[in-house]
Every structure is written in structure tokens, then in C-alpha cells.
Amino acid sequence: MPSEKRGTRTPHRTRDLVIGAVLATAGLGLAVFGWSTSLLVLAGKAALVLAGLVLVHQGVSRVLQALRGRRTDLIFIVSVVWLVGLILLALLAPLLPLGEHSDVATTLLEPANMAPRLLTDHPLGTSSQGLDLLSRSLHGARTSLMISLMAVTIGTLVGGSIGVVAGYFRHGVDSVVGVFTNALLAVPPLILLIALSTVLDPSLRNMALALSLLTIPSMVRLARANTIAFAQREFVMAARLMGASRFRVMLRELVPNVILPVVSMAIVMISALIVAEASLSFLGLGIQQPDPTWGNMIAEGEGGAMEDYPHIVLVPGAFLFLTVFSFNLLGEKAQKRWDTRSAKL
Amino acid sequence: MGHEECQAVNILEVNDLHTVFTTPRGVMRAVDGVALSLRAGETLGIVGESGSGKSVLGRTITGLIADNATTSVSGSVRIGGHDIHALTQKARRRLWGPEVAMVFQDPMTSLNPVKRVSTHLTEALRLHLGLGRKDAYERAIDLLRQVFIPDPTRRMTQYPHELSGGMRQRVVIAMALACDPKLLIADEPTTALDVTVQRQILDLLAALASERNMATILISHDLGAVEGRTDRVAVMYGGRIVETSDTARVFANPVHPYAEALLASIPRIGDAPHTVLRAIEGAPPNMLTLPTGCSFAPRCRFATDRCHEEQPELRELADKGTTHVGACHFPLLPVHQEVS
Incomplete structure (x- = not known):
């Protein structure tokens, strides 16, 4: 990648780094708050999460640009990471320590319709029949x-x-x-x-x-x-x-x-x-x-x-x-x- | 490979060749009764305006254009004794390469963008000469050297887009030469190149032809390209040859008004500034509706009623006893001859 070698780092490198980091953390905070708050209705939460994600995107793009000296297509990278991760996890799904996915008989004791709680046994919640x-x-x-x-x-x-x-x-x-x-x-x-x-x-x-x-x-x-x-x-x-x-x-x-x-x-x-x-x-x-x-x-x-x-x-x-x-x-x-x-x- | 070669026999003999396309808009006589012959080592130039049938003639000679649903080819083309159009597709394929090869107009499109130079060259070698992978590779490098490509070993690994236009045309020529063809047809080999490169390519072709004693047909609309580098020249108009002879003779004493007009329209470097370029009036004929008489008659300064009605045949027009023939009822008289 010859463009990297040109050394055309942005003139305001440190400034960009700081702004990027601030934006990213603020966005992350907003998204987490929007996700976990109980003060708002669903639409409000979703709006907060979205706004937070946009901020995170802006911030991380800036940080990357400051670090690598050229524009990076962050969304593309995230997409590739998502696809690779998803395909790997899907391939390995039977081997992973996941909850039950189809046999209703084994989930009689599990909570049904549980909302997503990231740090529990069911990070994305359960279905009406208690399936993960x-x-x-x-x-x-x-x-x-x-x-x-x-x-x-x-x-x-x-x-x-x-x-x-x-x-x-x-x-x-x-x-x-x-x-x-x-x-x-x-x-x-x-x-x-x-x-x-x-x-x-x-x-x-x-x-x-x-x-x-x-x-x-x-x-x-x-x-x-x-x-x-x-x-x-x-x-x-x-x-x-x-x-x-x-x-x-x-x-x-x-x-x-x-x-x-x-x-x-x-x-x-x-x-x-x-x-x-x-x-x-x-x-x-x-x-x-x-x-x-x-x-x-x-x-x-x-x-x-x-x-x-x-x-x-x-x-x-x-x-x-x-x-x-x-x-x-x-x-x-x-x-x-x-x-x-x-x-x- | 050429142990059966016979000196007296012509490499190429074309007799009364017609190529007729049936198009949705009508019947098109792209080649209309052409006869040619070519000996080993001889170079023939075919000149004419765009649409005069030069390229179709070249492709019919190779057999690339053959009889099918919309094309009818009659007459005969014999290359090295084989009647190309009487052969099966499979037998014809065996001649392509060792007997006849072709160099195309645009080196940008005559190389496959996704294949390396080495693949282009070695495929034919392995197919026709049955060489192994390694021998073919060595031979290909040798071929690149023969067409004066510097650093051939590195070029072998490159793709066509990494080469310049002139370099690509050299690769195309090397491909054509791979199986030592007896006949090489160069279809406007320099049209797509810079003027300086044109000259190099033409000189290269001429040198290779004489070195290998190869019969060559140089198709071109550039009379300057043909003038110094061919033994004979044939002027085509409306699918027919209207004049043919030794190159020097045609250029000195054109007998057909079209050939004369064509030659007169070349700008000369010695002309005074602001000399008006001579152009040929009118447009090339519509090949779908050729006139009944001489196809040049509508644009000819000398045309009479006879020209519009009766098609002139090729005959000896100028110096008797030479091979200078033309198809005109009222040929121009060579300057050095007296009017009888």
C-alpha cells in the first residue's frame, strides 16, 4: 500500500485523536445508557442507541485516520468483521457453550420471554418457550x-x-x-x-x-x-x-x-x-x-x-x-x- | 517443419473469392471476386478506404470467416496447398499457427487482459509443437527476444495492461510467429499505435518476414506504410481489387482513377505550407447497394455512361507484358507513355 508510505499524516493529528476519542467514548456512553435506561419508551431508547453508534463511528473513523494517515472505510471493515465472525460462530455453533436452541423439553425450567441481559446465561434473551x-x-x-x-x-x-x-x-x-x-x-x-x-x-x-x-x-x-x-x-x-x-x-x-x-x-x-x-x-x-x-x-x-x-x-x-x-x-x-x-x- | 515445401509453388493462391454476408438490411458483398497469389518471402500490401473489404478479405483468407448461416464464401483459398474452405473446422485449426497467422489491429484488445504474457505465448507452442511446459517457456522468451522486447524474462510474468501499446503489439507479433507460419496476415497492425511506434513495428514486421522467408500480407489504409515495405500492392474498392502491380509501379503510375486519387490525397512533407489537401469527393459506397457498373463511377471524374452500366474487369492496362492490371474502362495513361 504505497499511499501509507507517503507520510501525509493529517496536520492536526493529535487534535483529531483527542476529538475522535472523546466522540467515541461519548457515543459509547450514550449507546449504553440508551440500551440500559428504564426511563424512556422503546423508540426513545432506539434513537439514543442509534445516535450513540453514529457518534462512535465518527470518533473511531477520526482516530483511525489520525493513526494511519488516510481515510478508512470503517463501515466496510465492520461489515467484514461481522461476516467473518458470524460465519465462524455459525460453523462452530454446535461446539460452543450456548443455550438450547430447539429442544423445548430441556428448557422447561428456563425463564421464558426473558429480555436481553448481556452478562447472563442468555445474553440475547429467551423465546416464549425459554429457548436461548x-x-x-x-x-x-x-x-x-x-x-x-x-x-x-x-x-x-x-x-x-x-x-x-x-x-x-x-x-x-x-x-x-x-x-x-x-x-x-x-x-x-x-x-x-x-x-x-x-x-x-x-x-x-x-x-x-x-x-x-x-x-x-x-x-x-x-x-x-x-x-x-x-x-x-x-x-x-x-x-x-x-x-x-x-x-x-x-x-x-x-x-x-x-x-x-x-x-x-x-x-x-x-x-x-x-x-x-x-x-x-x-x-x-x-x-x-x-x-x-x-x-x-x-x-x-x-x-x-x-x-x-x-x-x-x-x-x-x-x-x-x-x-x-x-x-x-x-x-x-x-x-x-x-x-x-x-x-x- | 517445411520439408514438403516447394519453391515454385505459391504459398497463397486465392481464386475468384466471394464473401457475402446476409444481413437484416440486405445482402452485402464484402469481397467480390478477388484473386491473389503470393510466394514465400513476398510481401503484398492491400490498401483501400475503410469499408472497402480489406479486413474481411484478410479474415476470409485465414478461414476465420467461413460459410455459416449468414455468410457464404465461394471461390478458393489455398494456403500451402490446402484448400482452407474445403477443410473441416478441425483440420483448419491445425493449419492456424503453423501455416497462417494473423496480427490484429488493436493490441489493446488482441491480448486477453487476465492472461500473462507467458500464457499467451506458450499455449500455441504447446498445442502445435507439442513442447513441454519448460521448453515452451524457453522458446517463448526466445520469441520475445526476436521481436526486440527488452528484459523478456520479466515481461513473461506481466499482464497485458502492464505493457505499452508498442510492446503489446510486439507480443502479438511474437504470438503470431510462435509456430513459424508460412503466411502472416497483418491487419492494420499499426493503426492503434503512436506514429513513432508505427514505424518500428512496420520495420520489425518487414525484417522478420525477410529473415524467415515468410509470405506477408500487410493490410493498411496508410499508403505511406505500404510504399517502402511491400513488393506488390493491391488497391481495393467496393470489395474488389481495382488495381494491382509492383508497389513502385502503382505508386509511380496509377492507372485506376481511384488509385490515382488515393495517392494524390497523401499529404507530402515537401508540399508548400497551406497546400490544400486533395480529398476524394463523395463517400465510400454503401456495400449493401453497390451500383451495377463500376463501383467507383459515382465519385469518378472521368465516369461515362458505360462506367455506370458495365462493370470493368481486371486487365493489363499499362505497360504490356507486366503484371500491372487494373479494372477500369478508361484507365489513366502512364505519364511516360505516348497517347496512341
Whole structure:
């Protein structure tokens, strides 16, 4: 990173450090106060916490800028940390000393609907049946991430290869593929999923397959458009003139070029699929209780539970929100970085 | 590799070649009855305006443009005795590289941005010559040295965007030379380069061609590029060759009014300041609706009714007994000849 070496530290380094630290602590104090105070209604608490977080962000950004001498995209770092942490915790969830996440029989003695208290056995509270919300959220992350990652992988592989083939051969193949993708795009996604769920039983594999259907058409289009653009470049003709077969041209010349925009699109799509999976589970069409997913956890807040115990909805909602937000940010970064059109290669 | 090579036989023989595209807007005769021949070591320049069919001709000769749903190719192209258009796709692929190779116009797009220079060069070597990974690498470095790329070992590990335009075109040339082609087609190899680099690249191509006794076709709209570096030149207009002969002869005594006008439109460095540049009136013909007669007739100063009705054939126009042929009913008379 050459920009670091330039030594252009901000002229007001110490001042920035102090201001940043003050802002960060003030924000932290505000957030903690907002979280723990009992003097305010929920909306007031939320506003305080948010304001506190914004202050913390400002403060830490300043401190980082003063320390490293250049701007840092703090939100991006936080997103990456969140995703890495979440994925690690989700992977290790069965090994961690967490509360019970699905077996109601073992939680008869646990407090039900307990509000989050960070330093107790149930830091994020419990559900109406005394199940630990942290544990359920992490196990829910397993399902959510597994399903959406599988779906995106299937969609990218299938959609991407169909797109490359259609874009390279054009003519007959292309028109057939075009009809199918347009037909698939014409069906409203949620309706399609609901229709599929009446036929398929809601297992992890079936959910992934159903959701991958949503990603295939846009992947086909993206891969096809990029393939067409690259196939017109002369290096494809040069490769053919050196005796490369059509298959080799696709695999060695086109795919390495097309894969960058496709992968960055795939990252953005993960978040859309997480939401789609959550919607299905919320509607009761996805993974069934007692196995937790963020969608069916939010659904537990139905029927007045949310009014009395908002954390039952807020905890899985926050997980969902932060994860989707982070994947979107990551995908956008990737697109900026890998969009060959803007890179002018 | 060339043990079956025969001196008397032409490397390239093109007979009555037609390339016709069926487009949604009509039928386009991009190449309309072209005949050519080229011996080993000989260099042919093909000149003409944009859209005159030069590039399509080049690509049809290689077989890159072949018969398919919207393209029809008739006539014959023989490279080293093989009739390119009679071969299967697979057999044709075996000729691409060892028999015919091509250098493209824009080195920015003729290299794959995600592949290293080494990959570009070694792939063909390994495919055609069956070299091992290490031998191919050594050979590739040698090729880079032959096209005068400094520090070839380091260049091998770089990606195309790390090289300058001239350097990239040198890599493209090295790629084309990888399998020792007998025929090299350079399709406007310098159009995308700086003027100073253009000269270096053209000189490099000329040197390599004579060194390897390689037949070369230099397609260009830059007459200056063609003048000193080709043995023969063919002037194309509307998909046809309208005049062809030894380069010096065409440049000294153009017989076709189009060739004459083309040559007259080159600015000369010796011209007095503020000399008005001569341009050819009108626009190049619409290839979808070529006129029935001579396709240059609408822009020709000398055109008569006959020119608008009857298509002129290629025939010996100037000095009898030479190969100077043109397609014109009323050829310009060479200055040194008397009017009979």
C-alpha cells in the first residue's frame, strides 16, 4: 500500500485523536445508557442507541485516520468483521457453550420471554418457550447462510455456464436460452417460491434448489452480456487463429474474464437470497419449527408477542439486517473493483 | 517443419473469392471476386478506404470467416496447398499457427487482459509443437527476444495492461510467429499505435518476414506504410481489387482513377505550407447497394455512361507484358507513355 508510505499524516493529528476519542467514548456512553435506561419508551431508547453508534463511528473513523494517515472505510471493515465472525460462530455453533436452541423439553425450567441481559446465561434473551435467542440466531445463521450460499453457488455455476454458452454461440442456442430466462423472470419470485413449496418438502437441499432458480436467469443474462462483449475482442479471434477449439476459447479466454462481474453479482445476490429464505420461513413455507431460522424466529413475534416482548423480533431482525447489509456492501465493493468496463483493461 | 515445401509453388493462391454476408438490411458483398497469389518471402500490401473489404478479405483468407448461416464464401483459398474452405473446422485449426497467422489491429484488445504474457505465448507452442511446459517457456522468451522486447524474462510474468501499446503489439507479433507460419496476415497492425511506434513495428514486421522467408500480407489504409515495405500492392474498392502491380509501379503510375486519387490525397512533407489537401469527393459506397457498373463511377471524374452500366474487369492496362492490371474502362495513361 504505497499511499501509507507517503507520510501525509493529517496536520492536526493529535487534535483529531483527542476529538475522535472523546466522540467515541461519548457515543459509547450514550449507546449504553440508551440500551440500559428504564426511563424512556422503546423508540426513545432506539434513537439514543442509534445516535450513540453514529457518534462512535465518527470518533473511531477520526482516530483511525489520525493513526494511519488516510481515510478508512470503517463501515466496510465492520461489515467484514461481522461476516467473518458470524460465519465462524455459525460453523462452530454446535461446539460452543450456548443455550438450547430447539429442544423445548430441556428448557422447561428456563425463564421464558426473558429480555436481553448481556452478562447472563442468555445474553440475547429467551423465546416464549425459554429457548436461548443467541443460540437460535447462530443456528439460524447456519441454515440461512448454508441455503443461500448453496443456492448462489448452484445459480452461478448453472446460470454462468448457460450464459457463456449462449453468449458465445449466439443464434439458436441464444434464442432458446433467452425464452427460458425471460419466462423465468416473468414469474414473480415469491409466487414461484410459494408454488414450489407446495410440491417440495422444505428441506435444506430443496430450499437451496428452489432459491437457485431465482438467481439463474439474472446470472444467465449477466454472463451472456459479458461473454458477448468479450467475444468480440480480438484476443478471442487470435486464440482461435492459434488453433484453440471453441471449448478452449470459452474456458480459457472467456470464463476468466466473465467470472469477475459474475462473482461480484453473486455476492450481492447472497443477501437477496437470505431475505428470500427469511420470507419463506416467515410465511411458514421454509424450514419448520423447532429448527430455527431468522425468518421463523421473526414469525414468533406474531399474535401480540412483539408488542410485549419486542426482543423476540428485534434479535433475529438485527442479525438479518446486519448480514444482508454487510453482504450488500461487500458485493458493491467487489463490483466497483472488478467491473472490467470501469477498469478499462 | 517445411520439408514438403516447394519453391515454385505459391504459398497463397486465392481464386475468384466471394464473401457475402446476409444481413437484416440486405445482402452485402464484402469481397467480390478477388484473386491473389503470393510466394514465400513476398510481401503484398492491400490498401483501400475503410469499408472497402480489406479486413474481411484478410479474415476470409485465414478461414476465420467461413460459410455459416449468414455468410457464404465461394471461390478458393489455398494456403500451402490446402484448400482452407474445403477443410473441416478441425483440420483448419491445425493449419492456424503453423501455416497462417494473423496480427490484429488493436493490441489493446488482441491480448486477453487476465492472461500473462507467458500464457499467451506458450499455449500455441504447446498445442502445435507439442513442447513441454519448460521448453515452451524457453522458446517463448526466445520469441520475445526476436521481436526486440527488452528484459523478456520479466515481461513473461506481466499482464497485458502492464505493457505499452508498442510492446503489446510486439507480443502479438511474437504470438503470431510462435509456430513459424508460412503466411502472416497483418491487419492494420499499426493503426492503434503512436506514429513513432508505427514505424518500428512496420520495420520489425518487414525484417522478420525477410529473415524467415515468410509470405506477408500487410493490410493498411496508410499508403505511406505500404510504399517502402511491400513488393506488390493491391488497391481495393467496393470489395474488389481495382488495381494491382509492383508497389513502385502503382505508386509511380496509377492507372485506376481511384488509385490515382488515393495517392494524390497523401499529404507530402515537401508540399508548400497551406497546400490544400486533395480529398476524394463523395463517400465510400454503401456495400449493401453497390451500383451495377463500376463501383467507383459515382465519385469518378472521368465516369461515362458505360462506367455506370458495365462493370470493368481486371486487365493489363499499362505497360504490356507486366503484371500491372487494373479494372477500369478508361484507365489513366502512364505519364511516360505516348497517347496512341
